[in-house]
Amino acid sequence: MNGRLPAYVDVAIVGAGFAGLGMAIRTARRGSESFVVLERGDSVGGTWRDNRYPGVSCDVPAHVYSYSFRPPGDWDSLFADGAAIHDYLERAATDEGIRPHLHLNVDVTETRWLPDELCWAVSSTAGELRARVLVVAVGRLANPMVPDFAGVESFPGKVFHTAQWDGDAPIDGARVGVVGTGASAVQLVPELARRAGELVVFSRSAPYVVPRGDRQYSEAEREHLRVKANADQLRARLFSEADKAFAQRRGLHPAIDEIRDRALGHLHAQVSDPGLRADLTPNYEIGCKRILLSDEFFPTMTSSHVTLEPSALAEFDGSRAVAASGRSFELDTVVLATGFEAARPEFATRIVGVGGERLSEHWQAGMVSYASTAVSGYPNMFVLDGPNAALGHNSAIFMIETQIDYVLGAMDHLSAGGPIALEVMAAAEQAYTREIDERSASTVWLSGCSSWYLDPLSRRLTLxxxxxxxxxxxxxxxxxxYHYERVWAPDWVDLPVS
Incomplete structure (x- = not known):
């Protein structure tokens, strides 16, 4: 952690993952606003700092999953692993001069709008500061979803989430269970199967998996892609190709038929046993849940020491993990690949807006916003990678950079001579929410499956x-x-000088 927090800044950024760090870099390059980045972890990186499980990697090509405004990363393969991405973000923080503004191991405990001062009071474990603008960049994958299993306290082995990897847990030669078959699990399972004596995979719902097709770049290719113009050209092509996949998510023919055939063909080619193949066949429309990429998951599931349990883990009975089917397994270690509290972010309980309303209360029926970035009742606050700001078929970094541009435009409007507070109108937020609901209605995400893309209570598409x-x-x-209320400084407000 750097020194003491300043008393006042123009911009307080909460979170130092891709979104928060990108916001910091773009703000620093302007040179016109003072800012801090408050990060609860011990380094930058967010998701890529926290997730250290074996096999962790990105399922978006590296040249798309990186900043467009930075020199291209010298990626050694089409898809980057977690360590390479974390290193990329660490180098970006250093190269862009962000570290003097970065406060690590600082947990923000509450942010409160002060109507009499027209700024945010940001309370943290390192003290309190005031900020004219609050940028919430805590991300969607900040808080692991850890189910409350009955009897877990009686289990003598280790139980932990993939985002809280326990390097001391028995794996080599041990009896290991993995709960879930989502994006983390399909990366983790092949790695654990190489080490475990026995491996049991609890699958509540079978995933659609398509070939990953990763490959190493040759040295000549890497040299070519170190030139930004060449990397930008590849980035544009990869982005454009991925964006075409939205036709699948709209359920349009033949696009959805082609991707379904590709996934099921992949399963049939790699799994010959009809019973196992049936248990690995999804019972919902493709794209309703995240489509996964792997060349190794299905072959791993056919291994003699790997067991697929086609039901959820229900409870623990001493050293036995009991599935919903009633079957039980003697295990030494259980790894929870159970995802994150994405649709109901815990940090929303720590944000207090106009009239004392907490953001979690404002979002009690599901996350809402205007332009996926601003929230009515929360002046001068912008949320990155929040409501309806992710993609199910393309790079999150493109979306984050779009939002950063939006926030910088708002900061321009808040510059000297302009208003000192901007609050999006409730009517604009409501209209945008209706627009989202109308756009969502015909997509596969609302075709009936249960996914983390939907709010668990309202069942609206909010991610x-x-x-x-x-x-x-x-x-x-x-x-x-146009859709904002603008507040100028009255005579009684004594504006601090940053």
Whole structure:
């Protein structure tokens, strides 16, 4: 952690993952606003700092899953592993001069709008500061979802989440269970199978898996892609190709038939046993849940020491893990690949807006926003990678950069001579929410499966943008003050000097 927090800054950024660090870099390059980055972890990186499980990697090509405004990363393969991505973000923080503004191991405990001072009071484990603008960049994968299993206290072995990897847990030659078959599990399972004596995979719902097709770049290719113009050209092509996949998520033919055939063909080619193949066949429309990439998951499931339990883990009975089917397994270690509290972010309980309303209360029926970035009742606050700002088919970094452009436009409007507070109108937020619901209605995400894309109570699509990445930029990439209430400084407000 750096020294003491300043008393006042123009911009307080909470979180130092891709979103928070990107916001910090773009703000630093402007040179016109003072800012801090408050990060609860011991380094930058967010998801890529926390997730250290064996096999962790990105399922978006590295040249798309990186900043467009930085020199291209010298990636050694089409898809980057977690360590390479974390290193990329560490180098970005250093190269861009962010570290003097970065406060590590600082947990923000509450942020409160002060109407008499027209700024945010940001309380943390390192003290309190005031900020004219609050940028919430805590991400969607900050808090692991850890089910409360009956009897877990009686289990003598170790139980932990993939985002809280326990390097001391028995794995080699041990009896290991993995709960879940989502994105983390399909990466983890092949790695654990190489080490475990026995491996049991608890699958509540079978995933659709398509070939990953990763490959190493040759040295000549790496040299070519170190030139930014060449990397940008590849980035544009990869992004454009991925964006075409939104037709699948709309359920359009033949696009959805082709991707379904590809996934089921992959399963049939790699799993010959009809019973196992049946248990690995999804019972919902493709794309309703996240489509996974792996060349190793299905072959691993056919291994003699690997057991697929086609039901959820229900409870523990001493050293036995009991499935919903009633079957039980003697295990030494259980790894929870159970995802994250994405649709109901815990940090929303720590944000207090106009009239004392907590953001979690404002979002009691599911996350809502305007332009996927601003929230009515929370002046001068912008949320990155929040409501309807993710994609199910393309790079999250493109979306984050679009939002950063929007926030910088708002900061321009808040510059000297302009208003000192901007609050999006409730009517604009309501209209945008209706637009999201209308766009979502015909997508596969609302076709009936249960996924983390949906709010668990309202069943609204609150995580994903129901469109292409390019349509998000066209809709939300430029700040327009038209739908905002603007507040100028009255005589009684004594504005601090940053």
């Amino acid at each position: 994903l943008w129901p469109g292409t990445g390019q349509s998000f930029r066209d809709r939300n990439g430029t700040f327009d003050p």
